[in-house]
Amino acid sequence: MNLLTSFYAEVGKMATDDYVGFTFFVGCMAMMAASAFFFLSMNTFDKKWRTSILVSGLITFIAAVHYWYMRDYWATYMESPTFFRYVDWVLTVPLMCVEFYLILRVAGAKKSLMWKLIFLSVVMLVTGYFGEAVYTTGTGPALWGFISGVAYFAIVYIIWFGEAKKLAEQAGGAVLAAHKTLCWFVLVGWAIYPLGYMAGTEGWYSFVGELGLNMDVIYNIGDAINKIGFGLVVYGLAVAATSTSEA
Numbered sequence: 361m362n363l364l365t366s367f368y369a370e371v372g373k374m375a376t377d378d379y380v381g382f383t384f385f386v387g388c389m390a391m392m393a394a395s396a397f398f399f400l401s402m403n404t405f406d407k408k409w410r411t412s413i414l415v416s417g418l419i420t421f422i423a424a425v426h427y428w429y430m431r432d433y434w435a436t437y438m439e440s441p442t443f444f445r446y447v448d449w450v451l452t453v454p455l456m457c458v459e460f461y462l463i464l465r466v467a468g469a470k471k472s473l474m475w476k477l478i479f480l481s482v483v484m485l486v487t488g489y490f491g492e493a494v495y496t497t498g499t500g501p502a503l504w505g506f507i508s509g510v511a512y513f514a515i516v517y518i519i520w521f522g523e524a525k526k527l528a529e530q531a532g533g534a535v536l537a538a539h540k541t542l543c544w545f546v547l548v549g550w551a552i553y554p555l556g557y558m559a560g561t562e563g564w565y566s567f568v569g570e571l572g573l574n575m576d577v578i579y580n581i582g583d584a585i586n587k588i589g590f591g592l593v594v595y596g597l598a599v600a601a602t603s604t605s606e607a
């Protein structure tokens with residue numbers, strides 16, 4: 361076999377109705393493109409915003425690499441790449457918590473706020489993994505999903521009403537506006553994930569799966585919205601803050 365035929369032999373076929381495969385593929389490309397965008401734009405901003413843009417790029421870059429593997433895993437086994445999915449999340453979601461801290465630093469945010477959010481996000485994801493991959497029968501998924509949901513709401517509380525909200529108000533202006541948008545991402549954008557979880561695990565909520573919704577498609581849509589959208593909000597803040605400081 362020459363090089364060309366062996367190359368083509370390695371590219372799997374994809375059925376036109378394989379929405380999971382399709383969204384893994386498009387998700388991978390979108391994450392790559394977003395990473396290039398964030399990394400290349402980084403140096404056009406004031407120094408104090410560069411770390412935030414760098415983190416936006418790291419989030420989509422880490423996701424791009426995981427999507428590369430997940431796309432391949434799905435194409436080979438036609439199974440949910442649960443392990444890679446959660447490794448991706450456990451790296452990227454804490455980085456989203458870091459973003460909150462970074463933009464609120466102008467109002468004097470403390471590291472303890474960042475660690476609190478990181479801790480809660482890890483609890484949310486590890487317990488979610490237990491329900492999705494370890495205790496997958498009986499009341500397991502519902503119970504672990506519930507614990508995960510409690511950690512999720514603790515994050516929502518801190519950013520919407522707690523410490524983070526107060527700092528955003530002190531900062532005011534573009535930071536407050538960006539913080540508010542990010543809060544909506546967490547409340548609405550992140551709520552996509554429990555929906556995917558309910559579609560893909562067994563429990564009293566099995567009607568969600570019966571609607572014909574697919575867990576991986578839902579997770580892939582959620583990731584595209586949240587990782588790229590979140591990064592763009594931070595990008596918009598850096599644009600706004602850089603142009604006002606020049607004026």
Ligand SMILES: *C/C=C(C)/C=C/C=C(C)/C=C/C1=C(C)CCCC1(C)C
Pocket residue numbers: 449452453484485487488489505506508509512550551553554557583586587
């Ligand atoms: C880039 C990836 C992101 C923003 C992932 C976020 C994931 C969640 C908010 C997951 C939440 C879950 C629950 C609230 C309950 C059920 C289990 C999870 C892990 C799907």
